[in-house]
Amino acid sequence: GESVGLHLxxxxxxxxxxxxxxxxxxxxxxxxxxxxxxxSGKGPQFIIDIRSNMDKRQGQRVTVLLNKTVKxxxxxxxxxxxxxxxxxxxxxxxxxxxxxxFGAGTILRVKS
Amino acid sequence: xxxxxxxxxxxxxxxxKRIMLECxxxxxxxxMYWYRQDPGLGLRLIYYSFxxxxxxxxxxxxxxxxxxxxxxxxSLSLESAIPNQTALYFCATSDPGPAGPYGYTFGSGTRLTVx
Numbered sequence: 001g002e003s004v005g006l007h008l009x010x011x012x013x014x015x016x017x018x019x020x021x022x023x024x025x026x027x028x029x030x031x032x033x034x035x036x037x038x039x040s041g042k043g044p045q046f047i048i049d050i051r052s053n054m055d056k057r058q059g060q061r062v063t064v065l066l067n068k069t070v071k072x073x074x075x076x077x078x079x080x081x082x083x084x085x086x087x088x089x090x091x092x093x094x095x096x097x098x099x100x101x102f103g104a105g106t107i108l109r110v111k112s
Numbered sequence: 113x114x115x116x117x118x119x120x121x122x123x124x125x126x127x128x129k130r131i132m133l134e135c136x137x138x139x140x141x142x143x144m145y146w147y148r149q150d151p152g153l154g155l156r157l158i159y160y161s162f163x164x165x166x167x168x169x170x171x172x173x174x175x176x177x178x179x180x181x182x183x184x185x186x187s188l189s190l191e192s193a194i195p196n197q198t199a200l201y202f203c204a205t206s207d208p209g210p211a212g213p214y215g216y217t218f219g220s221g222t223r224l225t226v227x
Contacts, residue, residue, distance in 0.1 A: 007152055034215040043116075043202055043218030044155070089154065091215065099145065099170075100216060102154040 008087065010107040019077040021106045023090030028071060030092040034100065035064060035075045038087045047075070047088075077108075085110045115139045118203050118219035125193050125226055133188045133222045135203030142208060144186040145216065146170075146178060149200040158201075161186055162208075193226040200224075 013019045025033065031052040036044035050057045050064045050073075057064050063076040073090050087107050091100040116137045125131050135144065142163050147155040157170030159178040167178060175197060177189045190197055200223050204216040 032215075036215075041220075043204075043220045044216075045218070046215055049215060093215075099157060099160055102147075102156075104152065104154040 008105050008107050010109060012109045012111060013080050015082060015110055015112050016079055019075075019080045019084070019108060019110075021075045021077075021088050021108065023073040023075075023103050023106075025071050025073060025090065025092045025103070026101070027092060027094050028068070030094050032093040033064070033066060033073050034091045034093075035062075035073075036089045036091060036102075037084075038089065038105070040086075044089060080108075080110050082110045082112055084108060114220065115217050116203055116205055116219035118201075118222050120222060121220065122223045123225070125224070127194055127226055129193050131190045131193055131224070133190075133201055133203075133224070135186045135188070135219060137184050137186075137203075137205045137217075139205050139217060140183070141205035141217070142183065143206045144180065145204045145206070146176075146186070146188045147202045147204065148172060149202060149221075155202065158188065190224075190226075193224075195226045198224060198226045 034049040035047040037047050038044045048059045048062050048064050050066050055066050061078045065074045087105045089105045090103045093100050119134045145160040146158040149155050156172050158176050159170050160168050161180045164180050179187050200221050202221050203219040206216045
């Protein structure tokens with residue numbers, strides 16, 4: 001189900017360090033996962049996706065890891081930069097589902 | 113130009129008024145969605161449409177209605193706005209099946225305040 005609450009978890013990292021943002025998904029039948037980045041005043045933007053037949057996928061400075069056993073997804077950002085400061089959402093698509101289900105998000109703050 | 117355009121960007125309206133939020137897209141996608149975002153909550157689905165003749169309720173459709181005027185246009189209406197509909201509203205599009213290569217493409221959002 002959804003995460004419900006008024007306050008999002010926040011991750012503060014020093015510029016240049018690596019960031020790891022975690023997400024627990026709800027449905028073992030989900031077969032496609034996406035990470036989105038949402039900057040202040042903007043709509044969510046696609047970062048990286050992964051299908052359930054994979055456990056790792058790499059992009060430019062980002063890596064997504066999928067652990068289906070514990071229904072856990074993580075986003076790793078290498079050499080975090082100030083421009084990475086945003087809210088990060090995971091989303092899952094249930095097998096044969098027609099729409100994505102979104103997590104509540106994590107705030108990433110990068111300290112210079 | 114943006115792939116998914118929402119108008120207005122910001123709107124303040126009074127309780128009881130009818131208001132329409134509009135969304136247009138140039139991506140040629142069949143599937144369009146309206147989501148609502150509240151502080152501390154994830155995106156919640158209001159309505160979605162898989163083609164011009166298809167309209168489906170999402171998880172929080174009460175108090176809202178939609179119209180799919182064309183493949184490229186999907187509007188959301190609040191028939192009689194109430195303060196707890198104050199939120200950030202997003203329109204999104206996707207290829208058939210949300211598991212298209214890049215999932216959803218979102219608009220920039222409409223910030224609605226009901227006073």
